[in-house]
Amino acid sequence: MSIPAGWYDDGSGRQRWWDGARWTDYYAPAPDAGSPQPLANPQALSAPVASAPATSAPPPGSRPTPVLGYIGLGLAVLGAVLACIPVLFGLGVVLLLAGFVVSLIGLLKKGAAKWPAIVGMIFSVIGGAIGTVVLVVSLLANVPPPIDTAPATSAPTPSAEPSTGASDSRPSPEEIAEEFAATIRAGGITTYDDKPDFFPCVGQYLYDSELSDEALRLVIVGYDPPESERATAEKAITNAVLTCDPQPLDPEPEP
Structure with a gap:
């Protein structure tokens, strides 16, 4: 008769996961002093510890860390910062694209948390839009004013009325x-x-x-x-x- 999967004392005083065929590498946290201890299965104590494979299934309820989601989010944040600097806009766009792709892959990964990948994708799009606006404004601010190539023409100076003498009376x-x-x-x-x-x-x-x-x-x-x-x-x-x-x-x- 096989022993059902569950937590058992492996003989060292710690609770260890038994997958129904062999011991795994998963240990339960140390219980509080006042909490009840699961009863040890005498038959489980006789199971060989050395035969526990490293590829056993994780215990129920546990989820893997969303590593790709965190990487994509970090790339998106860094790319948004660099894209807002006009001289580093190109590098920022590359990092934003990389962050979007990595976040998308992390979103498609089964079993992992999705929120880091979703935030990374949103941040990539928003960061690219903000960086583009900053670049356009910077370019427009640095555009020199148009040079007037028309030849300069000075307005004709009206001829001054000739002096006809200091007196306003009729000339002799x-x-x-x-x-x-x-x-x-x-x-x-x-x-x-x-x-x-x-x-x-x-x-x-x-x-x-x-x-x-x-x-x-x-x-x-x-x-x-x-x-x-x-x-x-x-x-x-x-x-x-x-x-x-x-x-x-x-x-x-x-x-």
Whole structure:
């Protein structure tokens, strides 16, 4: 008659698991002093201790340690930390992938606890997403601003109004003649240089014209007068030239 599997005293005072055929390597924790002791089976004491195999089944209720789950979780945590450092993003991604694969294998292992493998897989996915966001933000922050290749063009500086004297009153005929002569010569016209009476005559004519002081000062230095006096200015200049030089120059003889 075979002895049923159970805990028995192997003769050393400790409870040892008997699998029904031989002794195993599993020992029960030492019981408290006040707890009842299981009765020793006299026949079990005669069982040979040396014949206990190392591959006997574990006692009921015990589960193996989820080693792969813990390894996958550790790889996922380390990979997430490294992935959040832009310069180590590539190494972090490799560790995250390794942690995910190891956690998946640990999840498929029968008999072991599943929670470390599940946490490792979740941490791998979340760590990869966070690391990607950190890398994108870091790259965008370091992008240099676009260089403006358009040629720099300086805004034209408006010409300053010419100084027409410290006084705001109407310029004298002499001043008008002098300014008008300078303006004509600046335009390349030297026709009247041999007529000494021309410019004084023009100065007196414009002085006596209906032009306002402001318009007169603008006209003699070559600027356009106000729109309201433009026609009057053109008429005054034309009449002044025709009055002061009624005889046009003789045309050059044909060769």
